[in-house]
């Protein structure tokens with residue numbers, strides 16, 4: 390690699406960079422190609438710069454993602470540590486291990502340059518949010534996202550791990566590790582002592598504090614106070630934004646969610662699982678951009694994903710001239726919300742059942758020792774998770790309507806009055822959900838409620 394100090398890459402220097410890193414260069418070479426590389430900056434997210442580097446001969450491409458020490462969409466006036474890319478790399482690797490079909494492979498990490506290289510998710514992969522705006526159905530989306538969330542959340546929680554594995558990092562001394570060697574010459578069993586690595590645990594992600602603090606501010610604080618970077622579809626939503634700042638009950642619920650977000654290390658969460666962090670084709674679902682990853686509440690991921698689907702639902706009427714045009718599509722979104730939660734529930738419980746007699750220390754088998762108590766424990770856990778997800782989902786919806794960062798679903802509605810009508814419905818639903826979430830017992834009730842707004 391080209392060593393030295395951090396420098397910002399552009400479409401020219403990123404090519405030189407790639408040529409200097411054998412692991413990347415080899416990904417792009419072909420045996421007798423002319424190795425002509427091109428690069429294009431394609432970042433359309435809020436935070437970072439993303440380059441696609443392509444060998445024009447072989448057409449092979451890779452992605453280079455670089456973090457600068459500030460927020461791209463705001464500029465240098467809002468600094469943010471570029472170390473975030475280190476946590477993105479670790480999360481991609483851990484989530485890739487737990488859900489390999491749904492996470493792009495990491496090829497290279499450079500801490501000095503604050504960059505990662507990863508698999509290029511080739512066309513027809515597009516950002517899910519853009520697919521939702523275009524009215525495209527993804528029949529496998531719910532199943533894939535349920536699988537991703539169940540695996541990444543369950544296996545990094547105390548429902549699977551011992552407390553020590555969950556909290557610390559390092560190596561663990563294992564004796565009497567049995568190794569079965571199989572060759573043409575001989576079969577034998579070898580017993581030996583070994584050091585094996587602990588899984589990536591809470592301690593390792595504590596360093597992502599600046600990104601957690603950022604979320605605390607933009608999701609749980611800014612929408613409820615006067616802040617110069619907040620904006621909304623004015624003047625239409627002026628009274629709605631003011632009403633948020635006067636709603637005492639809402640503020641109490643938000644404070645509770647902020648406390649769970651900040652204090653509960655339940656599992657390794659993605660931390661920014663909205664519909665622009667998912668790339669899709671009808672067959673493939675890939676989760677990208679986990680730079681906000683840390684050990685936090687599972688419901689924050691589930692809520693982010695479901696809440697952004699609800700935003701997409703409420704945007705549909707504004708995206709077409711005749712709302713009838715998206716009637717079937719809106720039904721598909723609602724079905725996807727319902728299926729995602731139900732399939733997640735099913736998969737999560739199946740993992741719990743399968744591993745209940747393992748190393749997990751949350752529900753010890755000698756205490757939760759009969760089917761009745763096991764069932765009660767699972768039901769309680771899932772009910773809490775459901776209500777957390779609803780609360781976080783609602784908070785994530787609100788911040789996208791009155792906070793600093795909005796969503797293309799609404800922003801692409803050119804007519805401001807029409808946009809405000811869609812946003813108000815989403816806002817009113819989210820406010821109700823945040824305050825009344827504990828009254829809902831199942832996802833079907835949520836779907837019925839969305840239809841009323």
Ligand code: ADP
Nearest residue numbers: 432433434435436437439452493508509510678
């Ligand atoms: P940010 O952190 O700034 O939001 P993202 O990781 O979301 O950055 O990437 C920004 C954009 O770059 C994505 O919306 C997508 O269009 C593109 N992109 C990112 N990673 C990949 C990838 N592995 N393959 C193809 N495109 C990608």
Ligand code: SR1
Nearest residue numbers: 435436460607661793794
């Ligand atoms: C200025 S806030 C930018 C937002 O974009 C990221 O995707 C996160 O959601 C962050 O809050």
Ligand code: MG
Nearest residue numbers: 434435665678
């Ligand atoms: Mg992004």
Ligand code: MG
Nearest residue numbers: 434436678680
């Ligand atoms: Mg990001």
